[in-house]
Amino acid sequence: MKTVNGYRRIDFVSFGSEVDSVEDEGPETRHGIQRLVHKLATAxxxxxxxxxxxxxxxxxxxxxxxxxxxxxxxxxxxxxLLFEAWNTAQASEGYFIFEEGIVQALCALVLLARNPSIDMVRNCMTFLPRPDLLIQVDAPGETLRHRLIERYARQPYLERLLEVGVVRGLKQADIAREIGQCLQDKWPLMRVDGLDPRNFEQVVARIVGHGLPATACVGPD
Structure with missing residues (x-):
């Protein structure tokens, strides 16, 4: 099983190998300008x-x-980058958990669209690849607000320029809930309460009994 950040290039060698992992960031790229330059170079x-x-x-x-x-x-x-990672995962053996997957991309696009509409999402469902299991993690608005504020406070100024900010981040969470409603009858969907540890245990038990295929793509959004 591998966890994949859908917005970074990945290169799988063979399932089970220690080197078949997501392209990792070294210590020098985890802070400030270096991290931003690294992102620009890889993109x-x-x-x-x-x-x-x-x-x-x-x-x-x-x-x-x-x-x-x-x-x-x-x-x-x-x-x-997301679809490159997705295609690589589908062509590989094993289980892949996408931290930021297709629904995350949909939310960002709708949030920043010229004429946002949930109908756009319904139209995209006709051609987007479907995960074997979609896990939607949510939390109360005030909890999300505090997490976003703390996250942006840790980011350098230049990196914050490429983020949507707290207000739009909360709006994106609302869009995610609306998209989840659209998908509940079309994609295999599990909802998780991010504040309830027992809920996570129940979801793990459900995933184990879900019967995923030998190659599976799972996307928490």
Whole structure:
């Protein structure tokens, strides 16, 4: 089983090997300017490329265009890397947990869309790859607010410029709940109360008994 951040390149060698993991960040890239430069360097090949027009990444970006050119470039990087990771996972053996998966990308696109509408999401459901299991983790609004404030307080100024901020972050959580309602009858969905440890235990038990295939993609959003 591997945990994947969907917005970073991954390279799997063989299942069970110690080297078949997500491309990791060294200590020098975990702080401030170094981390930002590292992100820009790894994203530059995507930024100047054109994803295949028939692929899910290109179709998703065309279906929900962001209102800002800067956000369009940022989300292009995120979405293309996500589907690269997804395709790599599907072609590999084992179980893959996506920390930031397709629903996360949908939420960001709807949040920053020119004309946001939940109907956009319904249209995208016709071509987006479906995870074997989707886990939706939620918490009360005030808890999310405190977590977002603490998160942004730890980030350097330049990195915060590439984030949506606390207010829009809370709005994105509302969008995630609405998307979850749309998906509950279409995708295998489990909801988790992020404040209840017992709820996590119940979900783990349900996942164990879910009967996932030999190669499975699981996305918590």
């Amino acid at each position: 530059s090949p995507v930024l100047f490329s054109t994803p295949p027009s028939e692929g899910a990444a290109a179709r998703l970006l065309a279906s929900i265009p962001p209102k800002s050119r800067i956000w369009a470039l940022r989300l292009k990087i995120d979405v293309v």
